[in-house]
Amino acid sequence: MHCQEDRVLKIASILLGKRVRNWYLRILRTDQLSNEWKDSLQHAQQEDSDIKPILEWMKASAPKPMWSDVSAMSSTTKSYWAQWDSLLIQDGVLCRKWENGRGDKCHLQMVVPKAKVPDVLQLYHSGCSGGHLGVKQTLLKIRERFYWVHCRDDVEDWCRKCTSCAAIKGPQTRSRGALKLYNVGAPWERIAIDVAGPFPESESGNKYFMVVMDYFTKWPEVFAIQNQEASTVADKLVHEVFCRFGVPLEIHSDQGRNFEFQIFQETCRVMGTHKTRTTSYHPQSDEMVERFNQTLERYLAKVVEKRQRDWDMHI
Template structure:
């Protein structure tokens, strides 16, 4: 392709490896850009196209390490890891490589473990618009960061399930209320309802007074029934799993 030669005949590649034959079959989709072999990739609808860098076999493990084990990778599953890689790179048998890599990842095996199926009878809570009803929860304490933060405040919208995560130094009612007002209310508007568990900071007089002034109805879960607010509790589980995979061995 560097010499702009025509496509080789099938007889010329019949004795070569399966990877070579695969690239030969995609000859019309390959091109050289800035000295790098790339592949034109179209989406399913065929209305957009972008270039993928063809990864040499010697660099495949580096890409997998970066996109799965790296801090920006988050040890995602096969499907999501494959989607992230395909946004920029291409190699033959990419799916097989990703499946093998995820299956052999010791961090994923140690943290995820077997999945248990919930047997509770779930009911739907109807919400009519984004940010009409939100859920709030405080997770922690975690190891203190260099900025002095030890807790995560998680806010999720019931309509879109969009999560917002904020780091806070403590879980006092004034700290939570201040972060909620400036980071959520000022950006998305004041919700009609706020749901939380029975944490004392979220049931304090300060927090209740803020809800009263803003015209927000405060609801709460029942004791020993975290599944009442399963959406945010499930997100906390996912967040803590990601943190457990990227934290240093000595914490």
């Protein structure tokens, strides 16, 4: 577990800015919180009018207060009072015990005061570690470490008002024409390939990215490339895909010249792979990889820096 987190921290130190990285380091591990984050959270909880009464009762080791003691308090305080048996103080921080529906997993969630809610939402949705995911995925990530009353409502409101998400997402148009299903019986039996770009040239000299997707598992492989020539595409396909997953029975692509060029066709012939292509003016037959391209482009548009010279590092 720690090895995986250390790898995440190393990537964060390269890709994220100093300020966001420091936030990430401070709250990534709930069991090894820095003193700075502990002090900040403790102070915010003590200053929060809804949490302060609960915190004082628990620090005094008092039994659960009577209803008459909390009846005049806010609805948020009453909600925490109703969860009294699930609350505890760890390292001076008020936490909540959470168990899954089966009761076989339990972990602690830090209780977040109102003053800290925007910071958590900023990191887990708008930050690079969040990737501007939807309400469901953002909520799942937050609930792994944090809890506050009306958490779902705040996440929904934050995602709805996110300017980056609103700017990137356009109107969704429905496909016109019914398409037939293509049955695939095993992983990497049939793959789709596509090249997107050109994008602003990165510091590494890349201007395109190539997507390879498996029709059976929907597993995507993405590679940043400097050009879309047939030799470049064929070389990347052989050394990065065939050598790792094996040679597929069939490759499907659009009618791009790089896929129709003789060197690419010859590569498929030598490898014993059947090559198919979309029909003219009907890219829907390659809908799987085209849809993934849209998702990846939207994500990159949200996380790249203003100079747009590091987009290939985020792939």
